[in-house]
Amino acid sequence: MTATPSFTxxxxxxxxxxxxxxxxxxxxxxxxxxxxxxxRLGAGVLAANDEFFAQRENLLVPEPAEFDPEHFGxxxxxxxxWETRRRRGASAGHPWPTxxxxxxxxxxxxxxxxxxxxxxxxxxxxxxxxxxxSVEGASVxxxxxxxxxxxxxxxxxxxxxxxxxxxxxxxxxxVEAEQRFTHLRVNQHPDGGIARLRVYGEVVPDPEWLxxxxxxxxxxxxxxxxxxxxxxxxxxxxxxTIQPGRSRKMDxxWETRRRRDQGNDWIRYRLxxxxxxxxxxxxxxxxxxNSAGWACVSVRxxxxxxxxxxxxxxxxxxxxxxxxxxxxxxxxxHARVDIYPDGGISRLRxxxxxxxxxxxxxxxxxxxxxx
Numbered sequence: 001m002t003a004t005p006s007f008t009x010x011x012x013x014x015x016x017x018x019x020x021x022x023x024x025x026x027x028x029x030x031x032x033x034x035x036x037x038x039x040r041l042g043a044g045v046l047a048a049n050d051e052f053f054a055q056r057e058n059l060l061v062p063e064p065a066e067f068d069p070e071h072f073g074x075x076x077x078x079x080x081x082w083e084t085r086r087r088r089g090a091s092a093g094h095p096w097p098t099x100x101x102x103x104x105x106x107x108x109x110x111x112x113x114x115x116x117x118x119x120x121x122x123x124x125x126x127x128x129x130x131x132x133x134s135v136e137g138a139s140v141x142x143x144x145x146x147x148x149x150x151x152x153x154x155x156x157x158x159x160x161x162x163x164x165x166x167x168x169x170x171x172x173x174x175v176e177a178e179q180r181f182t183h184l185r186v187n188q189h190p191d192g193g194i195a196r197l198r199v200y201g202e203v204v205p206d207p208e209w210l211x212x213x214x215x216x217x218x219x220x221x222x223x224x225x226x227x228x229x230x231x232x233x234x235x236x237x238x239x240x241t242i243q244p245g246r247s248r249k250m251d252x253x254w255e256t257r258r259r260r261d262q263g264n265d266w267i268r269y270r271l272x273x274x275x276x277x278x279x280x281x282x283x284x285x286x287x288x289x290n291s292a293g294w295a296c297v298s299v300r301x302x303x304x305x306x307x308x309x310x311x312x313x314x315x316x317x318x319x320x321x322x323x324x325x326x327x328x329x330x331x332x333x334h335a336r337v338d339i340y341p342d343g344g345i346s347r348l349r350x351x352x353x354x355x356x357x358x359x360x361x362x363x364x365x366x367x368x369x370x371x
Contacts, residue, residue, distance in 0.1 A: 005026050006165075006166075008165065008166045011166070011167045013127070023170075024169035026170065028174075030201075031119075031200055033200040033201050036112075037184075039061075040244055042222075044107070046149070047106045049105075053078075053193070056082045058082055060197065080195060081193050084191045102188060104188075106146055106150075107184040107185075112182045112203070113180060114201050114369060115159060115175045116200050118159065118200070119172045122167050123169075124195060125194070129192045129193055130188030130191065132162050132163055132188075133165050135184055136159060137157050137159045141182075159177055160173045162189060204371060205362070206366065207359060207362045207366050215278070218273075219271055219349070221243055225270065227269055230265070231264075234257035235255040238267045241267060247286050247346035259341050271333055273358035273359065274355045275352045280324050282324075282348055284321075290343050291317075291345070292343040292344060294339070294340040295337055295340070295345065296312055297310055303333075305332070310326055316339075329352065
């Protein structure tokens with residue numbers, strides 16, 4: 001595990017104006033991966049030992065934390081995050097918390113996977129952030145209750161050892177545990193507040209579940225698909241196009257800046273495993289004056305395979321879900337959507353089933369990662 005760069009110490013008291021003006025943040029290499037703790041994938045904060053000042057569920061809100069200096073309630077200042085009460089010692093002779101005292105929250109990942117990095121965001125917690133944080137991971141099948149997760153038979157692996165953090169900062173940690181995790185235990189030492197939690201990694205689906213489904217969306221993020229690269233990410237990430245469900249607003253899709261040349265924009269994807277694609281959808285929901293004009297879809301088999309067009313350049317309509325049945329199945333491990341000339345799409349769906357080789361490789365990786 002490596003934390004780079006790191007932030008420590010208090011931020012200055014809020015002095016008015018833009019509260020993010022003195023926010024400390026860095027470019028972390030692991031943010032290219034999907035957020036496994038995304039509410040859209042089904043992530044949740046199952047329990048916390050204390051949430052006196054601010055609710056644990058705020059940890060997974062997708063938007064940045066907000067700050068209203070005039071917002072107070074009957075318990076005190078209302079913060080957009082998870083904040084616990086101040087810990088106290090056992091007696092007047094020792095009023096300070098012990099070195100072991102800490103608060104915790106249990107988080108269910110929206111999609112199990114290998115974690116590449118974690119961001120513990122203390123935005124707006126300037127003098128009331130934790131002195132240090134630590135994060136542990138576990139792999140537990142099914143839908144365990146908080147009581148079951150806290151049982152003695154659950155094995156927790158340290159992902160982030162107890163590490164000092166800074167207030168009003170994005171505290172990032174690289175994770176090197178090559179295992180599949182389903183749940184996290186986030187600890188703050190000894191107490192304080194955390195605004196947001198982001199868990200970046202690669203989805204590792206349950207191969208038995210996918211095999212039982214038979215036909216499914218082989219590029220969907222929740223099934224192990226991944227947006228590997230894109231020509232332009234000016235307005236929104238390419239990974240939005242493989243999120244669960246239909247888009248609910250314009251920025252819930254992928255939109256590029258306006259082109260002033262004769263080129264076009266594109267996204268390249270890695271499928272869950274080698275698959276046989278039979279049908280596809282291109283959705284432009286909520287993209288009304290800025291949807292792509294035309295689109296085509298290609299697949300390739302293997303890292304060095306040649307791209308083969310499975311959907312020729314086709315006119316798209318704004319705010320519309322377009323469905324296409326392929327004349328014959330297309331086998332591949334990667335897909336690419338090209339839009340012309342620019343604009344955006346909200347979702348891409350590739351419906352098919354795993355090949356024998358794809359199922360075998362996925363099962364082997366699942367077993368190797370402790371699934």
